[in-house]
Amino acid sequence: MRFFEIVVIVFNLLLIGWILVAKKKPVPWLLIGFGVSTILILIHGVIEGWRWQMIPAYVMTVVPLVAVAGRLLFKSEQSAERVVTKASRVKRIALITLAVIYSSVAVALPLILPVFTFEEPTGPYKIGTVTYDWKDQARDETFTPDPGDKRELMVQIWYPADAQAEGETELYFSNPDVFVEGYSKLLNMPKLLFTTFAYVKTHAIENAAISNREPSYPVLIFSHGFSGHKNQNTFQIEHLVSHGYIVVGIDHTYSSTASVFADGRVANFVPQDTESIAYLDKANEGWVADAKFVLDQVEKLANNDPDRRFTGRMDMSNVGMFGHSFGGATSAQMLMSDSRIKAAINMDGILYGKQRIPAEGMKKPFMMMSADDSIEVKNTADTVSVQIIEETLPRYKHVAVGGNYWMKIKDMKHMGFSDLYLFSPIYEKLERVDARKAHRLINDYTQDFFDHYLKQQPFKLLEQNMGEHPAFELEKG
Template sequence: MTEIVAGLYMSPPEVLALSAAAALVVARWLAPAARPPVTIAAAGVLALSAIVLSVLGLRWQMLPVLAGGAVALPFALSPLLRSRTGRPAWRARWWLALPGSVACAGLIATGPGAAWAFPVPVFPEPSGGFPVGTRVAQWTDPRRPESFTADPHDRRTVVVQLWYPARKSPAGTRRAQYLGRTEDEARTVSDALARQVGLPGFLVDGVPRAHTHAVFNAPVSDRGGRFPVVLFSPGSGGVRTQNTAWAEELASHGYVVAALDHPYDSAAVVLTDGRAIRTRTASTGDRDKDTALSAGWTAVRAADLSFVLTQLDRLGGGEIADPLTGRLDAGRVAVTGHSMGGAAALRAARQDHRFDAVIDLDGYPHGPLSPSLHQPTLALTQAITPGTDPRYLPRLTAALKLNTLTSYRLTIPGAAHLTFTDGPLYLPPVPSIVGSLGRTESPRVVAATTLAFLDSTLRHTPGDLAGVLSSYGNLSVHHPDDSR
């Protein structure tokens, strides 16, 4: 059930069930000649839609629709059945029928409202000139012990999803599952993410049903030469796929995006052997302790990012057999992240000068601010005041001012913390949660600003970067001389 009717966030069988249930309620109020055909047709469509939805997988949003239709059905059919047996048709007086009709209509209307609030996400069509392919790799670092387990032989393993410019796939090719390689993996990850924020898993049951625009294991494009590389670290408890819309947009413009799962930190990581590793990171409620913990977790993530860059370098050079061999440009690499992933990106760039640019998506800089950054840096943030977080802006500003190259901080009006993820595509449009930019505008703004920065810093595309960025919000530019 992947085809969604625009605006309603409902599949065609769901729309048919909704229409049939509504018709059964309305049938009571039609002219006598119109009641029989409408009732019979609506009852048949409702029954058929219920069967189809049961086979495809019934979403909880449809339960009130089916319940409303089921309650209205006997009252709509009863006069027809009585007339067929020769008994006089009995219909309740309008003032008795009206409350029941209103109640059924209200129950049925709950369905599309719930489907709109918790939809199957519809991913924006990538705007670049390349189709997008994706695949997943799992790499183990033999030199690093796994710090989250007591096994001295356990070595740090990361799961990486790559989005890359691909050749055009034949029409009808199945698109990649969102949140996982299979629907089972997607459900495991979706349930873990829901638990992470305290939501019942059924509320977001539409998310693992979604498909994106990428094609798994699609052939790499034969155009474009060597592609710049962008590494991505998700937020605390986040997963590698949490910024899929953004990754697909970048890949369609000729970048290779490598997004990481950080085992024991990400909400759930499904390994190639089928094991699901759950998060072991949790705040204590004590600010000082949490600050120290966050700094430690950020250090692990930064090491993961450097390790993955090494693997990508080996892959690009042919040491690891891969279709992308010879197509990665290890001399043009950006490191990015959201929230704690943004902090990890900043830390990785300080420690590893192979990274040529940094993007921090609303991430507080955990850990030390030294050594200084030596890469152009873009920090995208929501509107933050001393009242909402007195530490955030001073620390972020300090980190950017210490940079030996130009840094940019762009505050996007109407943004919230989850604006910088796929969250607006499937969470209720509550401004405090996903911002007020909307489901279409949120991914567009994040992609447009980061693409402008990457094109300028990695591809050295001429243009007024500050002018482009400032058109999306309030821009602060920190030049190296400003901190001297």
């Protein structure tokens, strides 16, 4: 919960407890309690924003007024403090029981559906961000009926910002209503459950000055999973940027939760045949084309940025790529097909795409991160998933060949590689995943991998932690 949410709830709980337990409740004190509670709620609303999950806590504010009204019904202090009968004792116990139940709901709702936060980045840099709307005039858009429609992509770039950078940090979603609708449809759950997205903040400052601490910074391309979005791995992106990387996130239009273009147009997710391996192999070619086009545009920025932010500041001789799920598969394909990509990480992505990993390995630095749950064939009613795993597992045969790495994370699920489980602790409980612990592990090893291959720094973790560990198994070919 946010700070003032906690203050409001704690104060109102103490106030109700006092009203129920205290024998004497002077009217002036009841009115003061009401006034303080009202002021706290107003401060909370102005600074943090009101939300429906806090309604039970807000309602507690009127309890002192109800108590005052009850006092006024009595004609005298003696009648108000009359001898307690058996019936009145039962009534009192019932009121206390109802108050406890109601208070439990008031506390549970904002805890179950919190305005989640991202952990403070551990690196020395602050984080700047800027967003672009890029159109590839060389490619037709195949998801729309308009024959003249060209492929258009929303791209967000995060970069190391000056230590003195100041400004309002960006919201997780600049258009929360669009993504509330998108998540509701994709997960088949009520919109109300996702309204907290409107309040979630990141650590990024829009248009902040780029840091002069280093002359240039390695560039990483990020590709999301099917129905994901360009900032679905904010936990990881912010960590990498704080340690001196420029990260470029792509929204793969019509395959993302939603893409909101610069002029306000919205391209929502288009359902696709995710049960066909042949279809997904072909679809991946489009994602690879997206990544290549974005990399072309990034090169232009590095050479001559109209805003003078990135000119000469992007180290285009050290470019890597990472992605989750289908975006992870895209990263592997880019490593094999685009000479500009020097190193890549695939986070739990089935190895879809045109090319297969050769028997001699990638011959370029590569790391596969897998959830143990994703590479096990288990007894389940989902026969399609079992079939896909069985048919694609042979594609992993040469993953670690040639000195590359395969990390298998234990007690992990597919979506644990994204921000999703931060949305509610219920997700973590149901999936039995400690999301923040998993994120720290992912961040540490992602940074170690790219630090070595793109910054030429010695390994601190990968080479030192081969084999079996309580949280993971690490293999090197």
